[in-house]
C-alpha cells in the first residue's frame with residue numbers, strides 16, 4: 356500500500372493508523388501547492404480530488420476520505436481492535452465520532468488556515484470550534500479515549516486535527532481533559548514514529 360501524504364495535514368491520521376497496525380506501507384509525499392508527488396508524478400492523476408490523504412492499494416485502486424481510509428485499515432487487522440466490528444452498535448458510535456471530527460473540527464478548522472480571511476471572520480470560526488472543544492472536554496473528563504478506555508482510529512484523527520491548534524494560537528490548556536488526552540496520544544510510539552517520518556521525509 357502507498358499512503359500519499361503532506362506534512363501537518365489530515366493524512367497524519369491514516370499514517371498513525373498504519374503504524375499502530377504494523378502494516379507494511381510506503382509513504383509518498385505530495386506537494387499540496389503544485390500537486391506533484393515527491394517522485395515526480397502528477398498527483399491529480401492519482402486522486403483527481405487533489406487532496407491528501409489517498410491510499411493506493413496493491414491492485415492499484417485508490418481510496419480517499421480520511422474516515423473511510425482509517426476504517427478500511429482497521430478492518431485489515433480486526434484483532435488489534437482499532438475499530439469495533441463492522442455492523443456493531445459501537446461501530447456506529449465510531450462513525451458518529453469520525454463524522455463529528457470530519458465535519459465539525461477538521462472542516463471547521465479549514466477557514467483558520469485561510470490567509471485571505473479577516474480576523475473578524477476567523478474569530479467567528481474560532482468561537483464555533485470552541486463550542487466543539489467544550490463538548491469534547493465534557494466527554495473526555497469521563498474516559499481516556501473517545502470510545503472508552505481503548506484507543507481507536509477516531510483518536511488518531513482527533514489527535515491529528517487538535518495538533519493544528521498550534522497554528523491558530525489556540526491554547527489547549529483551556530480544555531484540560533482535552534490537553535491531557537492530546538499529550539497522552541502524542542506519547543504513543545506509532546504517533547512518535549509517524550511524526551518523525553513526516554518531519555524527515
Ligand SMILES: N[C@@H](CCC(=O)N[C@@H](CS)C(=O)NCC(=O)O)C(=O)O
Nearest residue numbers: 364365366387405406407408420421
Ligand atoms: N474530505 C477530505 C478532505 C481532505 C483534506 O482536507 N485534505 C487537505 C489537507 S488536511 C488537503 O490536502 N488540501 C489540499 C487542497 O485541498 O488543495 C477528507 O476528509 O479526507
